[in-house]
Amino acid sequence: MADRAPSLAEEARYLHACLFRAPLDAVTVARYEAALEVGHALACPGAVNLSVVSKVVARSLDAEAVEFALRRLDLGRDLARRMQILCYLVEVQPAYFGEFVNVERSRGRAWAGLLGATLRSAWKLVKGEYLVRRHGLV
Amino acid sequence: MDWFDLIVVGSGPGATFAAYGARGCRILVLDVGHDAPPSPELTGNAYELRRGETDLFPALIGEGFESLRNLWKRPISLKLKSPYMSYIVRDWERVAPVASESFEGAISLAKGGLANGWGAGVYRFTDRDLAGFPLTAAELRPYYDELTAHIGVSGANDDLTAYFERDEGLLPPLRLSDFFAELMGRYERLRPLFQREKTAIGRARLAVLTEPRNGRAAYDYGNLEFFRPHDPAIYTPAYTIDEMVRAGAIEYRSGHLVTRYRETEEGVEVHARNLATDATEVARGRKLLLGAGALNTARIVLESNGDYQTRLPALDNPMACIPFFRLARIGEPLAVHDTSLAQLNLVVEDAEWGEPLQASLYGATGPLRSDIVFSLPLSVRANLVWTKYLAPAMGLLMLFYPGRQSPESYVRLRPTGELEVQFAPEPPHQLERRLIRLLRKMGYVTHASLIQRPGSGAGLHYAGTLPMRAEPGRYEASAEGLLAGTRGVYIVDGAGFSRLPAKNLTFTIMANALRIGRRVGHRIGQQAP
Numbered sequence: 001m002a003d004r005a006p007s008l009a010e011e012a013r014y015l016h017a018c019l020f021r022a023p024l025d026a027v028t029v030a031r032y033e034a035a036l037e038v039g040h041a042l043a044c045p046g047a048v049n050l051s052v053v054s055k056v057v058a059r060s061l062d063a064e065a066v067e068f069a070l071r072r073l074d075l076g077r078d079l080a081r082r083m084q085i086l087c088y089l090v091e092v093q094p095a096y097f098g099e100f101v102n103v104e105r106s107r108g109r110a111w112a113g114l115l116g117a118t119l120r121s122a123w124k125l126v127k128g129e130y131l132v133r134r135h136g137l138v
Numbered sequence: 139m140d141w142f143d144l145i146v147v148g149s150g151p152g153a154t155f156a157a158y159g160a161r162g163c164r165i166l167v168l169d170v171g172h173d174a175p176p177s178p179e180l181t182g183n184a185y186e187l188r189r190g191e192t193d194l195f196p197a198l199i200g201e202g203f204e205s206l207r208n209l210w211k212r213p214i215s216l217k218l219k220s221p222y223m224s225y226i227v228r229d230w231e232r233v234a235p236v237a238s239e240s241f242e243g244a245i246s247l248a249k250g251g252l253a254n255g256w257g258a259g260v261y262r263f264t265d266r267d268l269a270g271f272p273l274t275a276a277e278l279r280p281y282y283d284e285l286t287a288h289i290g291v292s293g294a295n296d297d298l299t300a301y302f303e304r305d306e307g308l309l310p311p312l313r314l315s316d317f318f319a320e321l322m323g324r325y326e327r328l329r330p331l332f333q334r335e336k337t338a339i340g341r342a343r344l345a346v347l348t349e350p351r352n353g354r355a356a357y358d359y360g361n362l363e364f365f366r367p368h369d370p371a372i373y374t375p376a377y378t379i380d381e382m383v384r385a386g387a388i389e390y391r392s393g394h395l396v397t398r399y400r401e402t403e404e405g406v407e408v409h410a411r412n413l414a415t416d417a418t419e420v421a422r423g424r425k426l427l428l429g430a431g432a433l434n435t436a437r438i439v440l441e442s443n444g445d446y447q448t449r450l451p452a453l454d455n456p457m458a459c460i461p462f463f464r465l466a467r468i469g470e471p472l473a474v475h476d477t478s479l480a481q482l483n484l485v486v487e488d489a490e491w492g493e494p495l496q497a498s499l500y501g502a503t504g505p506l507r508s509d510i511v512f513s514l515p516l517s518v519r520a521n522l523v524w525t526k527y528l529a530p531a532m533g534l535l536m537l538f539y540p541g542r543q544s545p546e547s548y549v550r551l552r553p554t555g556e557l558e559v560q561f562a563p564e565p566p567h568q569l570e571r572r573l574i575r576l577l578r579k580m581g582y583v584t585h586a587s588l589i590q591r592p593g594s595g596a597g598l599h600y601a602g603t604l605p606m607r608a609e610p611g612r613y614e615a616s617a618e619g620l621l622a623g624t625r626g627v628y629i630v631d632g633a634g635f636s637r638l639p640a641k642n643l644t645f646t647i648m649a650n651a652l653r654i655g656r657r658v659g660h661r662i663g664q665q666a667p
Contacts, residue, residue, distance in 0.1 A: 064519055
């Protein structure tokens with residue numbers, strides 16, 4: 001059965017949830033939609049392949065894992081680009097400041113965070129490679 | 139009909155100081171001249187602004203999503219893409235197009251040129267740097283001194299004086315961040331090792347005020363260099379253009395793209411496209427000073443000669459960017475007051491090159507993390523965590539290589555008006571590994587696999603398309619800047635550079651243009667009735 005193509009708002013909320021804990025606000029959703037309009041106008045015709053993004057969202061796949069696996073294969077630029085747009089849009093919001101900037105001196109928390117993130121990243125790679133194969137994303 | 143003593147093309151460092159040197163003559167400056175937009179939200183410093191209540195989307199991303207442009211288009215410097223800084227490169231791809239598969243540089247049509255987004259590094263050329271030029275450091279020295287007094291240069295006479303020349307007119311250097319103060323302390327303890335390695339580190343010399351001067355405020359460590367144009371402390375030639383306009387020293391006509399010139403019995407006719415009406419307008423004068431930037435000046439000269447065959451040489455400084463980390467600083471909070479300007483310089487003598495090479499050392503706190511988070515080797519969330527904790531513990535060593543003459547580095551005009559621009563790629567060099575070893579000995583972590591190499595033309599130090607020679611041939615200029623085969627067309631920008639050492643060229647463009655402008659102006663003054 002074919003996947004239902006998600007709306008851009010659904011896509012924004014889903015991809016955001018894969019990266020950040022807070023719910024995505026309506027203003028950022030609208031900015032995400034507008035950014036993609038600008039991007040489509042600038043992109044070369046035929047350069048945009050949305051099937052991976054649609055499949056990830058429609059099947060509720062782990063976008064972070066899939067993006068990492070595809071990036072390692074030098075594929076899936078559209079998924080990375082859309083996640084990067086979300087990163088840009090939230091990075092300039094005060095509510096996300098702590099996600100991007102360390103504001104308190106804490107060596108232990110920093111090293112624990114780095115270790116945890118690295119181990120988690122290895123797991124995401126394994127999971128992403130499985131999802132890419134399982135769902136035929138390349 | 140308007141008649142001028144001098145017509146100056148452009149408003150970058152060369153054009154501006156050629157006009158400045160010739161003050162007293164009747165001068166017309168023709169320029170496209172996009173101006174910096176006001177940026178009222180960006181007062182204070184980046185840290186507090188981003189932590190505050192203001193929605194910074196319009197200022198940091200832009201209603202036209204300017205900061206996202208590298209996602210869709212050929213990448214350009216992060217400093218040229220944010221909403222208020224993108225005016226520096228506005229329209230150039232349409233108005234002054236380049237045909238190249240690999241070009242990752244940019245051309246500026248803004249008032250003040252690319253120097254609106256520069257790192258403000260101002261370095262005097264020594265006689266070693268000027269090898270191949272038909273002029274000496276002593277000839278340029280009075281002009282460097284005059285510029286230092288005019289624009290304000292901060293820095294120090296320190297271990298780098300042998301490479302940058304002594305300068306008694308310097309303002310105090312910028313305050314170092316904790317990261318670089320520690321690095322400087324480590325260097326001082328290891329100085330004998332560095333001397334054996336023929337390497338020295340010292341304070342950056344910057345066209346940045348650390349004390350108020352001429353109505354301009356001192357630098358406030360706002361760390362907004364990637365987002366806010368026209369920080370009053372950071373010099374741009376646009377300030378001098380405005381000053382000359384206010385003083386009535388020049389007539390400044392913006393919105394005009396000069397396409398070609400023609401010499402006549404009386405002087406020179408300059409043809410410019412009025413970008414508002416698309417009509418061609420002709421200005422007439424006795425002499426023409428071309429300072430549209432090395433690429434556009436070459437375009438104008440080739441178009442004026444109807445030459446769509448000749449390949450002119452082109453130079454740029456290839457770069458290698460080496461990130462390095464101080465693990466003991468992981469977990470430190472980001473500083474509230476900081477800078478994205480170069481804090482230190484490193485100069486290294488290298489046998490392979492036979493001349494000193496220069497690097498600038500920067501912090502990594504200025505750009506948005508989103509610019510790099512998908513370039514790191516882990517998953518996105520892991521990369522976010524790493525950038526968050528590494529930023530206060532990270533430095534960037536930006537190594538410049540000399541511009542190399544090569545048949546693969548050239549510009550050529552196509553009949554369509556596009557300029558073919560090619561720069562030969564620079565391979566990795568052993569020197570990079572040598573610098574990595576030195577950084578490790580200082581206690582920093584880095585690895586050759588982390589080196590980033592910005593693309594072709596990304597150095598933005600374009601030069602040498604119409605080089606000065608003692609005995610100039612076709613498409614070369616004399617030591618006075620006079621283009622061979624012309625009676626009154628002078629090259630006053632980086633196009634006239636005979637070679638390009640591994641040192642920021644802007645200060646020397648300014649000094650040379652001031653020299654040429656003053657001499658041409660003086661001669662016109664002598665001929666005046």
